[in-house]
Amino acid sequence: MAKERVTDIVERLVLPIVEKEQVELVDVEFQKAGANWYLRVFIDKPGGVDIDDCSRVSEQLSEQLDIVDPIPESYFLEVSSPGAERPLKKPADFERAIGEHVYVSLYEPIDGSKSFEGTLLSYDGEQLELDVRVKTRSRKVTVPLAKVALARLAVEL
Known part of the structure; x- marks a missing residue:
């Protein structure tokens, strides 16, 4: 059986959180930039998300990530808006x-x-x-x- 990708695990963990917070999950990225790994979660809602939306999702997701611990290396968690040039995937x-x-x-x-x-x-x-x-x-x-x-x-x- 193939090993599950980090982004798939994180997506599964964050979906109930974004549903509860009434925001949309736009994308999940896990990338290395320089010496550091970044787990980026992009959320949105009609009218756009604010810092409080991002903070609530980040706190809850961080708790879930601590429990499941799917990422062996150190990383930075970022929860943000996809911005004006939002990706089109779905x-x-x-x-x-x-x-x-x-x-x-x-x-x-x-x-x-x-x-x-x-x-x-x-x-x-x-x-x-x-x-x-x-x-x-x-x-x-x-x-x-x-x-x-x-x-x-x-x-x-």
């Missing part, structure tokens, strides 16, 4: 982002490009349709979800 994320300005990078190029920025026109579970501006022209690009390496909301300049 079907609900893409559905909520229809009509929004997004950035999408790909594993392999489409029409010679590995990244697109524009308005998300539609999402059907298998592909995205974007309205991309190139200088003064607008064109539609269809992106198979299987080719998406990263998708996030983007701040339109």
